[in-house]
Amino acid sequence: MNRKSFIIVLWISFFIGTFTFIFFTGDKTVSVYFINLFIAVLYALTISAGNGMINDYLSRHYSWVEETRTRAILGIVATVLVNVVLILFCNYTNLVLFQKMEFTGFFSGTMGFANWFGINIALLISAVLHAKGFIEEWKKSTRKEIVEQKLIAKSANAQFESLKNQLDPHFLFNSLNVLSALIDENPSQAQHFTAAMSKIYRYVLEQKDKELVTIEEELDFAKTYCELLKTRFEDSVNFEFSINEDNRKLFVVPLSLQLLLENCIKHNFATAQKPLNIKIYANNGFLFIENNLQQREQMKESAGIGLANIVQRYSLLTKQNVFIEKSTDFFRVKIPILTQKITAMTPQPSEESLAYDRAFKRVKELKGFYGNLISYCLVIPFLIFINLKTVPEYQWFWWPMLGWGIGVASHALQVFGIGRDWEEKQIRKIMEKEKQSNN
Structure with a gap:
């Protein structure tokens, strides 16, 4: 005490x-x-x-x-x-x-x-x-x-903002690399690429601050980006899109397709004799980006942005995982398709609100029980006192005491x-x- x-x-x-x-x-x-x-x-x-x-x-x-x-x-x-x-x-x-x-x-x-x-x-x-x-x-x-x-x-918010801020310089750096290669190979195509890149970069600026975008928006952007890649690689790279209308209204993290397409190009060689085939399709709640494996023999150490960025951003939005599958023939990445548009911080307040609701409900239950117990402890002794003072020969207080x-x-x-x-x-x-x- x-x-x-x-x-x-x-x-x-x-x-x-x-x-x-x-x-x-x-x-x-x-x-x-x-x-x-x-x-x-x-x-x-x-x-x-x-x-x-x-x-x-x-x-x-x-x-x-x-x-x-x-x-x-x-x-x-x-x-x-x-x-x-x-x-x-x-x-x-x-x-x-x-x-x-x-x-x-x-x-x-x-x-x-x-x-x-x-x-x-x-x-x-x-x-x-x-x-x-x-x-x-x-x-x-x-x-x-x-x-x-x-x-x-x-x-989590600071981490999410940091991840999103990686997208601007990453996209710009890779796009300038493509443009630099085109200037030497095909100057006229380089001019076309520059005009298209400004349109794509506008999309990057508009979408990078969003937590989620529709698959339809992401596909439209990815197709435009694939046209630029075709400009450089021509028949060495093939793209196949297979997404039904129902899935197009659902959501993924922004610029995920662009980062994964870059990942395919970066880690694989592509020639006219051995083209790189990239497929994008949806199945069982996941968006698949798959390519035939033609891994480069010598690779510079990766900056760790593309695929790691997507994995980290999904981990802040949902408990569903990003899956990576690799065999001798193909490399496949599965990213979750989300059914409702949320913000990065939605899980935190909801957990806090649920915790408060559970605590409030529990306190209310215990308050009711202790109120019942206190009333019992007050009323029953009073009834016993009245009973013993008025008619001690008939102890009727047992009935309310046992029933209550x-x-x-x-x-x-x-x-x-x-x-x-x-x-x-x-x-x-x-x-x-x-x-x-x-x-």
């Missing part, structure tokens, strides 16, 4: 002791007043210290966030056992040692009722403290998760029991199916 908690307990003891002295004590003397204060401190310190130790021990070994059900069940069991022992100890000290009552009647009559009533009050206070601890722990965890998600989002008790137990099973695990598993299955269908 820290200093602040100790001071709060002393103030509570002071008010309780003063209240009982004023309204429930017949002998108004200073000594009796201090006895009342001592008894109040005895109960308050014993109960608060005992429950605080149990709560701290369980919180160190069982997390409210990660092991909610285990923490709640052990908390309930430990709280009941500890509070029964603490109340019996306090009542024995107060009633038997100070008030000199006979121990033979400790578990019956007035002292028996005092034990029962004290245990219920202690359990009520403990339930409130445990609920407060759970809410504070969950809030702390939620705030931490929000901060982490914001940091992840900022990092079964309801509280059912509520606890619903919040912490097997049914919740089954429900969460079904929710996860449905979410995974929806995610797979969307992608």
